[in-house]
Amino acid sequence: MSRRNLRVLQGAALVAVGAMALTACSSSGGSNGTKLATDYSYGAIPAANTNVKAGGTFTYAESPGGAPNWIFPLTPAANSSVFTAYEFQYLSWRTLFWSPKGSTPDWDYSRSMTDSKPSVSADGKTFTIKLNGKYTWSDGQKLTSQDVLFFYYLYKAAVAENPANAGNYTPGQFPDNVTSVSAPDAQTVTFTFNKAYNPDFVLSTDFAQLIPLPEHAWAKASANGPILDPSKPANAKAIYDFLASQSKDLASYGTNPLWQVVDGAYKIKSYNTSTGAADFAANTAYTGEGKPTFNEVDELAYTSYTAIFNDLLSGKLDMGPVDYSVLPQVNKLKAKKYNVYGLPDFGNNEIFINFKNTTNNWDKAVSQLYIRQAFAYLQDQSAEIKGAFDGAGAPAYGSVPAAPKSPYAPSSVLNNPYPFSPDKAKQLLTSHGWNVVANGETTCTSPGTAANQCGAGITKGQNLDFSLYYSTQPDALGKEDTAFAGNLKQLGINVTLHPDTFNNVLQNESTVSSPKNDNNWGMADFGGNTNNIYPSTDNLLNTGGSYNAGGYSDPTLDADINNSMTSADSMAIQKELTDASSQEPVIWQPVPDLVMAWAPNVSGSSDAFGATTQYMFNPEDMYFTN
Known part of the structure; x- marks a missing residue:
């Protein structure tokens, strides 16, 4: 499947210390005592229990804010998320x-x-x-x-x-x-x-x-x-228009005969238009890999991760995500014999930089690599992973994270080109003609294009202040971005934070979908994207890419991407990934583990539970046990 699908970061509680940094814990794990493996996994998947109990209804928690809302598997950009595709459509x-x-x-x-x-x-x-x-x-x-x-x-x-x-x-x-x-x-x-x-x-x-x-x-x-x-x-257009119109009619999902013709293991039985909850019945004619032993799979809607955790604890839920805000309490689940396992999603989290905003010459400032490098030096990934994610996460210094490992990733992207260093960030600015005023306002005092000046188009007295929009679901994004803003403030760069809904940030803070808003924002964070198996940044960072929300454009990276697309050498992608990391076209963020918990009487193939860490839900490979 194409994995350039939008998603929100699976919840994490980021705790700011003052306005500067995040707390850090032992790298061996957090307060729950779970030791993290060298592959950045959290916990372990138990061996399959072969004592299968056929039948029953399996309950699965939808991620808060991620309710599916499009059943026809040709999905518009506005509905394109891992939750709608991987956990809903692909069942059928x-x-x-x-x-x-x-x-x-x-x-x-x-x-x-x-x-x-x-x-x-x-x-x-x-x-x-x-x-x-x-x-x-x-x-x-x-x-x-x-x-x-x-x-x-x-x-x-x-x-x-x-x-x-x-x-x-x-x-x-x-x-x-x-x-x-x-x-x-x-x-x-x-x-x-x-x-x-x-x-x-x-x-x-x-x-x-x-x-x-x-x-x-x-x-x-x-x-x-x-x-x-x-x-x-003409026929294809008429057919598409009809099927798309049927997909917009959410209330008919459970009764429309179209959606009963499936090749997957389950087919829709009912859909709650108010919450996005959905029930699926087993497709008894399924001929693919695996076998649907559950009679029914119910995807339940939740408004918070705390509610999911409480239902797991009470035994009302068979499987669901464990947010980082409740991860320190995970021993309560283990005491009830629940299995808990997590791994980073093969994707990228980033704060998009708006290269189209001409307000106060912001576009001229961020077009300077040294300024983007200074921003990168103020992103403290290690502290976020150890403290905010309770150690359950992996660093990502480009579009490919440290885990899961990709055969296409060059070693260069596994080493941070800009490790957290306010001193280096300050040195970059001062050496290029900026007067850095800690907790005040940093301004350009030496305009011009010489090596020791601010750069083309940057005027004397110009500051680096900007607005950052972020999704409020999960609240981790806001806390993460608040910590980043605090680090910038220490060097006199003032950030105005704007919390908003995921859909609003996705649609409005994008030079692709909403160019009318180009001058309203400096950075934006809706959560991230999942990667294709061949993890090119095509669509994400190429000029005019459909997910290039910040409008980044660089002829060298465009050439890299084109070469990755057309070269017979599959390893041509390595130069692209290296340049995407070193050029800092976005603020790369760590990728936390997607941690899942499931009931002690649920078993199946290890791949089925491993896939859930990649937002994939394959209930045909799971079953209840006696």
């Missing part, structure tokens, strides 16, 4: 290529609809995918290559109508870069591109978006209309 509709493999950022071919990577033509343009024939629709129809192309035709129609209709779409890339498609037989699909691309990039970024859909049941423009040929653009 599976991706052509499945990832991760447990918690490892790799392809899981046992769960994919193909047994291997696509074959590539000699000219590097044509990719051929062979289906393995495992999957069948719940109404008995075989899943075929036409169902793969059905998704492709709808995707083209959706983005032609409005680019925002697909959250992972970037103009000029998939599906725009496809010149022809074909289905030579029921198990074969071919895609020909406009030029040669890196096969790993195509698989991770383009083909990972493919979710076969039931053409025989969905290729219509009205509930009782005839089946249409989706290869015709």
Whole structure:
């Protein structure tokens, strides 16, 4: 699946000491006494109990603020989140290529609809995918290559109508870069591109978006209309418009016959429009990997992580996330024999810097690398991990975190180029013509373009003050950003903090979606993104990228990204990741463990529980025990 999906940081309690730093605990773990492994995991997954008890209703907690709100698995940007995709849609509709493999950022071919990577033509343009024939629709129809192309035709129609209709779409890339498609037989699909691309990039970024859909049941423009040929653009548009309209009708999710035709292990039974809670019934016709032993899976909505923790403690909940605000109390769960395990998500957390804000020449200031480096020196990742996350997290000095480990990551991104140092931050500013006034107002006193001056476009007397918008869900983001603002204040850089809802920050503090607001904000923090298996910063940091909320633009990084996309060398990405780290286009933040707890009578494959740390929910690999 494409993993450039927006998410909020799974909750963490950040505690500011004064206005400067965060408290730090022993690196061996926090007050709960759990020792952290060298892979930054929290706790351990127990061996599977093979004494299976079939049946029952499994209850799973949705993350507060993350209620799913779009069922049709062609998801608009405004609804694109890990919660809607990985914990809701994918219970019913599976991706052509499945990832991760447990918690490892790799392809899981046992769960994919193909047994291997696509074959590539000699000219590097044509990719051929062979289906393995495992999957069948719940109404008995075989899943075929036409169902793969059905998704492709709808995707083209959706983005032609409005680019925002697909959250992972970037103009000029998939599906725009496809010149022809074909289905030579029921198990074969071919895609020909406009030029040669890196096969790993195509698989991770383009083909990972493919979710076969039931053409025989969905290729219509009205509930009782005839089946249409989706290869015709006018038909594809009419079909897309109909399915999207049905997806907007949340109240009908449990009764609409469209959503009962699935290839996944569970299908929607009911949906609460007030809370986003959803109940799923087992798909008894499921033919994929794993077996749905639960009769029903109920995803319960919560307004706080404390409420989740209390329901886990009382035995009202079988599985749910453990927020860092309650992590020090985790021994209470262990006393009741609950299993607790966490690992960082393979993603990135960042504060976006707005390069389009011309107010007080902010754009001119942040275009100077030394200023961004000074900001980076004031981000104390070690203190956040040890104190704020109770030790449960991993550093991230670029778009790829230290864990889970990626085979594509160069060693350079595992070493902090800008370790916390207010002294170095101050030295950078003073050596470039700034008068640093601690807890006052730092200003440029030597404008100009010489090596010891402030830089092009920066005027005498200009300050570095700015507004930072952040999501209030979870409250960890605000506490984290408040600590960062406190560190900046120590060097006379004054930050005005603006708490807002996740959706508002996502939509309004973005040079992509809301250019009218460009002069209203200096930095913004909505939580972060998950990475593709091939972790290019394409879409995130390239000029015009669909998730490039700060409008960062650098020709060197653009060239790096283009090379990662087109080079036959899969390791070409390493230069891109190194430059993305050293250039500090955003304020990189640590990635905390996503910690999950589950009841003592719940067991299953280790991969199933590992996958939950990557926001993936695979209940077909879990079961109750006697």
